[in-house]
Amino acid sequence: MSEHDDHHHGADPNLPEVRTEALEDLLVEKGLVDRTRVDALIERFEHDLGPMVGARLVAKSWLEPQFRESLLENADRVLEEENIKGAEIEHVEVKANEPGIHNVVVCTLCSCYPWALLGLPPSWYKSPEYRSRVVREPRKVLQEMGLSLDAETEIRVWDSSSETRFLVLPERPLGTEELNLEELAQLVTRDSMIGVAKVQAS
């Protein structure tokens, strides 16, 4: 047996870090996994991916009405034209918030999410609390998360139950008329594109 047996000996086997490390060692020993490729993949997902891709689409939609129309009409074509590729965006639909309409995205059956536009999903999005409740009482859940919508605003929940992925196009906040694309994109948060927050002017 290998040196790794000694390494794990004595550590609490129920700790996630202990069990994960032992599993990785086993997979490497069996030749199923190449550690440097694991490292490279983590690096790419953690640092090169993130909500900035989606944020740029949102900011551009605010500046260019024609772009906004195309994005809402056929997001797949826009992503192709913008050369945006990657995981979990084979078919994307963009849903625009406007006065009286608010959109919010969930995946009740697992945790589907447009990775290549928003990065990896946050824990709360994957939590049973969010997944179970946001389809039954979205107004209450959003309020608990800090977003109070008036009673007249219709809430449209999108359950990602097929391979379609959803992106919310939030409303542009007042007081941002002077900002350029990059400055606007800086304001657009991940949570506003999931639909649990609004974009703030600063």
Next chain:
Amino acid sequence: MNSQRRVHDIGGVEGWGPVPYDPEEPVFHDDWERRVFGLMFQVLPHTAKRPGEFRHALERLAAEDYFCSDGYYGRWRSAMEVLLDEYGHVDKAELDGRLGAAPGTSPGYRVEGVAEIDPKHLPPNRVTSKPERRTVRRELEEPSQFRVGDRVFAAGNDEMGHTRLPEYVRNVPGTVVKIHPAEVLPDSTAHDLGDRPQHVLCVAYRAKDLWGETAEEGVVINVDLYENYLELETESA
């Protein structure tokens, strides 16, 4: 009405508390989460290669493993352990043994096996041109039998195989609002029963139809459903 039939199928299930919301949370909380995420991409090519197969491994976990305190990546690691055991790469006793864990610790001891699905519950296969790249998309010659505006419902069935029909919409009438591009049917591919591609329809449900008169006002829930799940609502339904 919505008794929870399967561990993962939790849309609308009551009893869960506040969402653990943290607007500033990092991509990974601990290094082991990073490792689980990275390992997955090399484990899947040796195990669950078909659409829906990895999701089904998650769904077959025992509740204590699905809702484990290690969260999402703990669930992923458990599904990975299950698949590695089922595909003959790492026996479920091997990791426990190496760790000196109590025998039977591995989630592989509690997982539900893959159910035998009778293909007669599935729609017939349709020949489509093989796409050039790896994708779940397929081009179907025939248009969908449904149109935007149709009133439909999904009866579902009680088979325990993989499906993307959430329990909470079963037998509830809704309205087709959009037709998405066609996809292979996960209920079939997860069980190695062929692509059986289907149109995918976005169906809008009124909250009151799903949850009753006490439901929140002004709420619509949109769910994407494979065409074979759906039937036209008739007057008598």
